[in-house]
Structure formats: structure tokens, C-alpha cells
Amino acid sequence: MTKRIKSVVYGLGGYDDTKPDNNLIKTEYYTVAELAALEAEEAKAAAKNALLSKLGITAEEAVLLLS
Numbered sequence: 823m824t825k826r827i828k829s830v831v832y833g834l835g836g837y838d839d840t841k842p843d844n845n846l847i848k849t850e851y852y853t854v855a856e857l858a859a860l861e862a863e864e865a866k867a868a869a870k871n872a873l874l875s876k877l878g879i880t881a882e883e884a885v886l887l888l889s
Contacts, residue, residue: 825851825852826851826852826857826860827849827850827851827852828850828851828852828856829849829850830846830848830849830850831846831847831848831849831850832844832845832846832847833845833846833847
């Protein structure tokens with residue numbers, strides 16, 4: 823499984839390609855549980871988009887139909 827970056831922290835002054843590691847202080851990665859939740863959300867969004875595409879309507883139009 824590949825790691826996905828959650829956040830990157832740079833030192834004072836931000837990104838600087840003249841400093842070691844471009845002034846990078848810390849890289850935080852998603853945990854296995856967070857990745858599973860993220861992938862589940864992405865799958866749900868993809869299914870929703872596929873259904874809206876099949877129906878030929880936008881998300882805004884679907885909200886209007888359901889209200």
C-alpha cells in the first residue's frame with residue numbers, strides 16, 4: 823500500500839529550495855483507518871456522480887427534485 827500525505831510542515835519562511843530538504847520539517851501521513859474512511863467516502867462520491875450522470879442531472883438539480 824502506498825502512503826498518502828496528509829500534511830507537510832515547512833520551517834520559518836516556508837518552502838526554500840536553497841535549504842536542506844527544501845526547509846521541510848515534517849510530513850504527516852494518513853493512518854490505515856483514515857485511508858479506509860477516505861476511500862469509502864471517495865467510492866460513495868463516485869457512485870453518486872455515476873448515478874447523477876446516468877440520470878443526466880446535476881447535484882443541484884437533484885436537491886431541487888428532492889425538496
